[in-house]
Amino acid sequence: xxxxxxxxxxxxxxxxxxxxxxxxxxxxxxxxxxxxxxxxxxxxxxxxxxxxxxxxxxxxxxxxxxxxxxxxxxxxxxxxxxxxxxxxxxxxxxxxxxxxxxxxxxxxxxxxxxxxxxxxxxxxxxxxxxxxxxxxxxxxxxxxxxxxxxxxxxxxxxxxxxxxxxxxxxxxxxxxxxxxxxxxxxxxxxxxxxxxxxxxxxxxxxxxxxxxxxxxxxxxxxxxxxxxxxxxxxxxxxx
Amino acid sequence: xxxxxxxxxxxxxxxxxxxxxxxxxxxxxxxxxxxxxxxxxxxxxxxxxxxxxxxxxxxxxxxxxxxxxxxxxxxxxxxxxxxxxxxxxxxxxxxxxxxxxxxxxxxxxxxxxxxxxxxxxxxxxxxxxxxxxxxxxxxxxxxxxxxxxxxxxxxxxxxxxxxxxxxxxxxxxxxxxxxxxxxxxxxxxxxxxxxxxxxxxxxxxxxxxxxxxxxxxxxxxxxxxxxxxxxxxxxxxxx
Numbered sequence: 383x384x385x386x387x388x389x390x391x392x393x394x395x396x397x398x399x400x401x402x403x404x405x406x407x408x409x410x411x412x413x414x415x416x417x418x419x420x421x422x423x424x425x426x427x428x429x430x431x432x433x434x435x436x437x438x439x440x441x442x443x444x445x446x447x448x449x450x451x452x453x454x455x456x457x458x459x460x461x462x463x464x465x466x467x468x469x470x471x472x473x474x475x476x477x478x479x480x481x482x483x484x485x486x487x488x489x490x491x492x493x494x495x496x497x498x499x500x501x502x503x504x505x506x507x508x509x510x511x512x513x514x515x516x517x518x519x520x521x522x523x524x525x526x527x528x529x530x531x532x533x534x535x536x537x538x539x540x541x542x543x544x545x546x547x548x549x550x551x552x553x554x555x556x557x558x559x560x561x562x563x564x565x566x567x568x569x570x571x572x573x574x575x576x577x578x579x580x581x582x583x584x585x586x587x588x589x590x591x592x593x594x595x596x597x598x599x600x601x602x603x604x605x606x607x608x609x610x611x612x613x614x615x616x617x618x619x620x621x
Numbered sequence: 622x623x624x625x626x627x628x629x630x631x632x633x634x635x636x637x638x639x640x641x642x643x644x645x646x647x648x649x650x651x652x653x654x655x656x657x658x659x660x661x662x663x664x665x666x667x668x669x670x671x672x673x674x675x676x677x678x679x680x681x682x683x684x685x686x687x688x689x690x691x692x693x694x695x696x697x698x699x700x701x702x703x704x705x706x707x708x709x710x711x712x713x714x715x716x717x718x719x720x721x722x723x724x725x726x727x728x729x730x731x732x733x734x735x736x737x738x739x740x741x742x743x744x745x746x747x748x749x750x751x752x753x754x755x756x757x758x759x760x761x762x763x764x765x766x767x768x769x770x771x772x773x774x775x776x777x778x779x780x781x782x783x784x785x786x787x788x789x790x791x792x793x794x795x796x797x798x799x800x801x802x803x804x805x806x807x808x809x810x811x812x813x814x815x816x817x818x819x820x821x822x823x824x825x826x827x828x829x830x831x832x833x834x835x836x837x838x839x840x841x842x843x844x845x846x847x848x849x850x851x852x853x854x855x856x857x858x859x860x
Contacts, residue, residue, distance in 0.1 A: 383636035397622035398643030400631035414653040421660035424748045427771045428667040430707045464701045468669045509663045532666040
């Protein structure tokens with residue numbers, strides 16, 4: 383008989399579905415594609431354009447100043463109050479409660495460069511921004527501080543995709559500091575794969591100096607996995 | 622052999638797919654579901670909360686006044702300039718060009734009730750609103766006037782789902798007036814199904830009085846479909 387999908391012949395051992403189920407599945411797939419198109423059009427509609435920098439005079443826009451940028455050429459990043467308030471509970475508390483920022487219209491951001499700040503605001507308006515390996519961790523920190531969870535997940539997912547044997551220890555420490563569970567697990571798995579050579583690595587020695595507790599947790603996680611593996615093997619042997 | 626989807630036995634004539642294609646299709650479906658979840662979370666993030674009515678003092682919000690509402694209790698609907706400008710090219714032109722509305726902060730909406738206006742603003746902030754058979758046509762008119770195409774399609778789709786033999790003529794006339802092609806086609810199909818009894822109906826007589834050209838177009842569409850049907854039959858007969 384012939385497969386209706388790949389058009390090749392197959393025997394009864396290689397049987398997948400009957401015709402009815404095949405047709406139903408194709409319909410479902412079409413429906414899902416239609417739903418995706420619909421959601422994309424909603425997204426496109428809801429995205430806002432971030433305001434130009436510098437903003438027009440008397441626009442009532444808030445200005446976010448990077449205190450980390452010493453360069454005179456760095457200009458503040460403008461943003462609408464309504465957008466900041468709706469995306470971040472921290473900005474909401476700050477701006478709803480007539481704190482200094484609300485009166486002055488200026489928000490000082492201590493630890494982020496203007497470039498990161500601009501990327502941050504882009505995300506608040508459009509739910510997208512371009513990441514690279516420099517910007518992702520800085521942006522994650524900003525997202526954590528202002529409780530923009532959606533952006534934090536976005537950065538964490540990117541960083542997790544970039545973990546390798548070289549940066550695993552640094553990622554592990556970073557993930558621990560910023561409660562990034564997915565990144566932590568990915569980094570830990572890679573570290574554990576190379577326990578034999580761990581102690582010779584420069585980053586390891588630095589981490590022992592800087593944060594020995596974190597190293598202890600690393601060993602604990604290692605032992606825990608070993609115990610799990612052993613008990614799985616054990617119960618398999620019994621079966 | 623057994624279908625891996627419904628678990629029932631089938632013969633070679635009822636064969637759908639081979640195992641490999643079945644597994645691939647299942648994976649695709651899972652991926653599509655993941656994409657849908659991802660898009661929904663983006664949507665959720667991008668939705669804004671419409672401002673409360675009445676707005677807080679000195680908020681700088683624009684106020685939309687319904688001129689159609691004579692009731693003293695109807696209060697204006699507040700909205701952020703940035704949202705109006707980003708969703709509607711008409712508002713953009715109005716507010717970017719320092720017209721009266723831009724200076725006064727008040728936008729007068731002649732033909733819509735406050736209820737419809739509120740629904741309109743809800744859609745601009747969230748890309749969703751609750752429709753019923755009263756509100757949908759009024760909202761479609763507003764969407765057309767302010768060129769919020771996304772909302773127009775939303776209303777038109779709803780109205781198309783509600784076309785029946787009773788309201789087909791009214792829907793046809795409405796769709797014609799407001800360039801709603803999908804609704805027009807749906808109404809036309811229903812009218813054409815009942816051409817025999819058309820001339821006895823009250824709405825038909827009213828339409829002949831009010832807009833005879835529209836009735837002519839209706840007959841033209843009817844003849845056109847008949848000719849198409851005949852030629853299809855003809856070519857089928859030849860084959």
